[in-house]
Amino acid sequence: MTMEMLKIENLHASVAGKEILKGIDLSVNAGEIHAIMGPNGSGKSTLSNVLSGHPGYTVTEGKATFKGKDLLSLPAEHRSHEGLFMSFQYPVEIPGVSMTNFMRTAINEKRRYLGLEPISPTDFLKLIKQKRDLVKLDAKFMNRSVNEGFSGGEKKRNEIFQMAMLEPSLSILDETDSGLDIDALRIVAEGVNSLKSPETSAIVITHYQRLLDYIKPDIVHVLYAGRIIRTAGPELALELEERGYDWLIREFEESEKA
Amino acid sequence: MARETYSELFNANRGLIDRGAAPVLNDMRDHAAAMFLRHGFPDRRVEEYLHTDVADWFSTDWGMNLARVQIPVDTAEAFRCNVPNLTTQTHFLACDRYVHREGGQQLPDGVICGSLSDISRSNPELVSSCLGTLADMDRPGIAALNTMFVQDGFMIYVPDNTVVEKPVQLVSLMQSPVQMLAVRRILVVLGKGAGLRLLLCDHSAASVPCMSASVVECSVGQGAGLELYDLEETSLSNTRVTEYFVSQQRDSRVHADIVTLTNGRTRNTFHSVFKGPGAELELNGIAIMDGAQHVDNYTFVDHQSSDCSSRELFKYVLDGESTGSFAGKVLVRPHAQHTASVQTNRNICMTGTARMFTQPQLEIYADDVKCSHGATVGQLDEKALFYMQQRGIGLAEARMLLMLAFMSDVLDRISLDPLRSRLTALVELRLRHGQAHCDGCNICK
Numbered sequence: 106m107t108m109e110m111l112k113i114e115n116l117h118a119s120v121a122g123k124e125i126l127k128g129i130d131l132s133v134n135a136g137e138i139h140a141i142m143g144p145n146g147s148g149k150s151t152l153s154n155v156l157s158g159h160p161g162y163t164v165t166e167g168k169a170t171f172k173g174k175d176l177l178s179l180p181a182e183h184r185s186h187e188g189l190f191m192s193f194q195y196p197v198e199i200p201g202v203s204m205t206n207f208m209r210t211a212i213n214e215k216r217r218y219l220g221l222e223p224i225s226p227t228d229f230l231k232l233i234k235q236k237r238d239l240v241k242l243d244a245k246f247m248n249r250s251v252n253e254g255f256s257g258g259e260k261k262r263n264e265i266f267q268m269a270m271l272e273p274s275l276s277i278l279d280e281t282d283s284g285l286d287i288d289a290l291r292i293v294a295e296g297v298n299s300l301k302s303p304e305t306s307a308i309v310i311t312h313y314q315r316l317l318d319y320i321k322p323d324i325v326h327v328l329y330a331g332r333i334i335r336t337a338g339p340e341l342a343l344e345l346e347e348r349g350y351d352w353l354i355r356e357f358e359e360s361e362k363a
Numbered sequence: 364m365a366r367e368t369y370s371e372l373f374n375a376n377r378g379l380i381d382r383g384a385a386p387v388l389n390d391m392r393d394h395a396a397a398m399f400l401r402h403g404f405p406d407r408r409v410e411e412y413l414h415t416d417v418a419d420w421f422s423t424d425w426g427m428n429l430a431r432v433q434i435p436v437d438t439a440e441a442f443r444c445n446v447p448n449l450t451t452q453t454h455f456l457a458c459d460r461y462v463h464r465e466g467g468q469q470l471p472d473g474v475i476c477g478s479l480s481d482i483s484r485s486n487p488e489l490v491s492s493c494l495g496t497l498a499d500m501d502r503p504g505i506a507a508l509n510t511m512f513v514q515d516g517f518m519i520y521v522p523d524n525t526v527v528e529k530p531v532q533l534v535s536l537m538q539s540p541v542q543m544l545a546v547r548r549i550l551v552v553l554g555k556g557a558g559l560r561l562l563l564c565d566h567s568a569a570s571v572p573c574m575s576a577s578v579v580e581c582s583v584g585q586g587a588g589l590e591l592y593d594l595e596e597t598s599l600s601n602t603r604v605t606e607y608f609v610s611q612q613r614d615s616r617v618h619a620d621i622v623t624l625t626n627g628r629t630r631n632t633f634h635s636v637f638k639g640p641g642a643e644l645e646l647n648g649i650a651i652m653d654g655a656q657h658v659d660n661y662t663f664v665d666h667q668s669s670d671c672s673s674r675e676l677f678k679y680v681l682d683g684e685s686t687g688s689f690a691g692k693v694l695v696r697p698h699a700q701h702t703a704s705v706q707t708n709r710n711i712c713m714t715g716t717a718r719m720f721t722q723p724q725l726e727i728y729a730d731d732v733k734c735s736h737g738a739t740v741g742q743l744d745e746k747a748l749f750y751m752q753q754r755g756i757g758l759a760e761a762r763m764l765l766m767l768a769f770m771s772d773v774l775d776r777i778s779l780d781p782l783r784s785r786l787t788a789l790v791e792l793r794l795r796h797g798q799a800h801c802d803g804c805n806i807c808k
Contacts, residue, residue, distance in 0.1 A: 185755035201768025
């Protein structure tokens with residue numbers, strides 16, 4: 106029997122009093138990769154922010170269950186401890202906090218939550234080495250402040266590095282392809298693919314088909330005006346690449362009228 | 364009001380004060396009393412004291428231990444105030460009295476160090492040639508009051524071309540069963556090419572409100588190097604007014620750090636003057652506050668000579684309803700060409716009720732100089748906080764990391780390695796638990 110990783114039911118959310126998500130239903134099973142596509146302003150980033158617990162977003166209706174737990178009642182850090190990871194569209198620079206210190210703190214906070222001892226320094230170094238290799242992130246980055254002075258590509262690779270370090274069961278990649286050249290895109294995608302397993306899932310949020318050439322989705326959703334207006338197999342992404350979103354939006358609006 | 368009270372106190376007890384002190388100190392009192400009558404205590408009408416009413420602080424009916432009653436102090440316990448991996452020559456002031464301890468000191472030949480009162484008796488010429496030469500009493504401040512009432516304190520004299528390798532630590536402990544004002548004087552004299560690292564630890568074990576009024580004079584000779592670390596970890600009921608007067612001869616270097624981790628009300632005034640070319644000053648400060656704590660640092664750097672550099676960095680973290688103030692004046696006089704001066708003050712207000720006042724002042728009368736200043740007051744970066752939370756770092760821990768990161772550049776400037784790691788740990792402890800207490804030190808427990 107397939108395990109249900111994430112179940113979103115009739116999710117409504119607003120930011121600064123404006124409703125952005127207007128009833129999302131989505132179900133992700135373990136081992137699946139879902140792509141969420143859609144035109145600008147459709148609510149893609151809002152969905153990832155709401156799921157990861159950004160304090161600026163208010164859920165007004167609906168629920169989200171993550172591995173059987175009520176996701177929306179958990180603070181952001183506990184969602185992370187439970188295995189939810191969001192790769193930021195714009196990773197934040199944190200001057201004065203070294204990557205090493207940041208990662209050690211993150212891993213130990215998670216271990217504490219799970220009732221485990223802090224990671225030993227040797228295990229930690231081994232883990233860092235192993236995961237760095239995965240995304241080809243140079244050792245020198247570990248002593249630098251988090252994302253400070255990193256190029257766009259380095260920031261995204263750093264996101265996947267952190268994802269690898271934290272070993273999440275559900276990863277949300279929010280526009281991970283934006284600002285990436287083709288080589289960086291391939292490295293990032295390879296990193297994501299190598300972390301794929303029957304027990305883990307991913308939601309890839311993207312505007313373009315490009316990333317989906319490298320990360321093959323099982324299911325593709327189209328988000329528009331705060332709702333999922335179409336769900337289909339990977340062929341939908343190719344069709345969107347060819348025809349754009351307009352035809353889909355027109356069909357949706359006509360069915361709304363009817 | 365306070366002016367009349369302290370003048371009367373002085374006149375009524377002049378005999379008592381003189382009896383408890385050395386003639387060198389007594390000889391300075393008449394002039395000091397005249398200066399005190401002229402200026403009194405500074406209040407908010409004086410621009411440099413806009414955010415700290417020192418006159419009001421003195422209006423409390425503090426007692427003064429003019430009769431030199433020996434208040435019992437447990438020095439053995441207090442002396443455990445140590446910095447791991449840092450061996451120091453430790454000296455001790457109980458309130459305003461130098462406490463003699465067993466055991467000899469290992470200092471290079473010619474270095475004179477210990478009780479200001481004792482040295483004033485054993486080496487009166489040396490003391491009278493230095494003491495009071497830097498502390499300007501003819502201006503608003505506490506130098507006049509300090510000179511009127513001072514009976515003891517600490518002195519270190521390092522002769523020409525002598526370097527004291529082992530850092531010298533002076534622990535000042537406020538320990539009194541009754542409300543008390545402790546008047547302390549510290550004199551630091553470095554000859555040509557001399558070197559000294561001095562660590563001043565200001566503690567309180569008093570169960571009642573107490574106040575210290577300290578004047579620190581540092582005369583730094585040609586080519587000499589002084590590292591000065593002032594660490595306040597007193598108590599919420601402590602009031603501290605400290606005034607520094609530093610004079611630097613040509614090619615000398617001074618590094619000073621003023622750190623306030625635990626306090627009640629504090630005003631630090633730092634006057635510094637370049638008397639010869641090629642000298643350098645690095646002046647840093649840290650203040651971490653919450654509750655109703657108040658910290659006011661005022662710095663005045665007087666570039667009187669050419670080719671000198673001054674670099675200032677003060678950082679505050681304010682929580683609760685605390686108030687902080689930083690005002691820094693840099694004066695570049697007409698002949699001080701090739702002056703390089705940077706002054707930076709950065710602050711974080713954690714709450715909407717904390718208040719920070721910052722006022723950089725740059726007065727330049729020379730045309731070939733490089734001077735800059737900057738001041739900011741802000742909050743912790745919310746985006747960074749959420750980013751860290753998403754990676755599993757709880758809000759409290761995330762805030763801590765950001766605050767520590769904020770302080771890291773000031774801490775990184777401390778060149779004495781064991782002290783830097785100690786201070787980093789203390790700052791972290793302070794940010795984590797709200798109260799700093801160095802666990803190596805029994806006073807703070």
